[in-house]
Amino acid sequence: MTTNDVEAVEAANAALYSALEAGDYDAMSALWVDGPLAESAQCVHPGWMRVAGRGAILRSWALIIANTSYIQFFLTDVSVTVSGDVGVVTCAENVLTGLGRDAAGAAALGGGRIETTNLFCRTQSGWQIWHHHASPVLAPDDRDNDEGVSVDDEELG
Amino acid sequence: MTTNDVEAVEAANAALYSALEAGDYDAMSALWVDGPLAESAQCVHPGWMRVAGRGAILRSWALIIANTSYIQFFLTDVSVTVSGDVGVVTCAENVLTGLGRDAAGAAALGGGRIETTNLFCRTQSGWQIWHHHASPVLAPDDRDNDEGVSVDDEELG
Numbered sequence: 462m463t464t465n466d467v468e469a470v471e472a473a474n475a476a477l478y479s480a481l482e483a484g485d486y487d488a489m490s491a492l493w494v495d496g497p498l499a500e501s502a503q504c505v506h507p508g509w510m511r512v513a514g515r516g517a518i519l520r521s522w523a524l525i526i527a528n529t530s531y532i533q534f535f536l537t538d539v540s541v542t543v544s545g546d547v548g549v550v551t552c553a554e555n556v557l558t559g560l561g562r563d564a565a566g567a568a569a570l571g572g573g574r575i576e577t578t579n580l581f582c583r584t585q586s587g588w589q590i591w592h593h594h595a596s597p598v599l600a601p602d603d604r605d606n607d608e609g610v611s612v613d614d615e616e617l618g
Numbered sequence: 619m620t621t622n623d624v625e626a627v628e629a630a631n632a633a634l635y636s637a638l639e640a641g642d643y644d645a646m647s648a649l650w651v652d653g654p655l656a657e658s659a660q661c662v663h664p665g666w667m668r669v670a671g672r673g674a675i676l677r678s679w680a681l682i683i684a685n686t687s688y689i690q691f692f693l694t695d696v697s698v699t700v701s702g703d704v705g706v707v708t709c710a711e712n713v714l715t716g717l718g719r720d721a722a723g724a725a726a727l728g729g730g731r732i733e734t735t736n737l738f739c740r741t742q743s744g745w746q747i748w749h750h751h752a753s754p755v756l757a758p759d760d761r762d763n764d765e766g767v768s769v770d771d772e773e774l775g
Contacts (some may be wrong), residue, residue: 501697508755508757510710510731544704544739545703545704546703549737576666578735580706592706594664596662599666600666
């Protein structure tokens with residue numbers, strides 16, 4: 462894998478979140494694979510069943526964009542691997558989103574951590590997103606170091 | 619992609635679930651990438667934070683195996699794509715698992731649907747699992763057709 466490929470895939474990944482933050486459906490549409498791979502595209506939104514095929518996926522994003530007043534992503538733990546024509550990005554989406562207004566009229570914000578796997582494919586239009594899998598973190602974060610999840614060996618006994 | 623590759627990746631995917639059903643840690647260990655790719659292996663269990671690296675991943679599976687008295691997988695919506703040295707499998711894990719015994723001493727079962735993305739890589743040991751991402755379906759299944767399996771918690775409880 463070349464540095465250029467890795468940078469291009471990372472840029473495509475960043476563009477995905479920029480499109481969503483901007484609520485820009487057209488940008489989102491341009492980022493998803495079209496052509497021969499369009500029907501094999503897949504998307505799992507956090508807690509959802511899988512959505513398959515470009516048409517259904519774009520409708521799901523339109524629904525999300527229409528129902529999101531504010532959303533911001535802080536990506537952490539970003540890892541990019543390119544193998545041939547497939548780019549694999551894993552990252553944590555640390556999300557801050559608007560929840561409307563509370564009883565006193567103040568803007569309410571919600572947040573959470575989402576673990577994500579994004580697969581990109583090399584097409585004539587550049588690197589396009591082919592597979593998005595995002596899942597909510599429900600378990601408490603019991604990390605006692607910064608090298609990922611620590612499994613307590615004592616619990617194994 | 620050749621038919622042989624697709625069949626080999628599908629077999630590796632099936633072996634992963636067989637190992638877990640059998641509670642066979644050694645089989646699980648043999649299925650996960652070792653060698654140069656071992657440190658880049660990743661695993662997201664349903665609702666968990668990402669676990670990274672072969673060692674931590676195998677400890678997490680040991681923990682799951684140690685705490686699982688019974689588990690059975692019915693895979694549906696299985697899709698296999700091979701691009702170069704990467705095999706992408708998406709499927710729904712329809713899970714039936716033991717929850718111990720209820721107050722009357724009867725065995726209790728739980729179930730649910732998990733959306734999964736499994737990435738395999740071609741190695742000298744054959745196709746090995748390199749990335750496992752499983753996420754719980756929390757949203758109600760509002761599909762009005764019979765494509766796929768709907769698991770009703772009440773029926774399983």
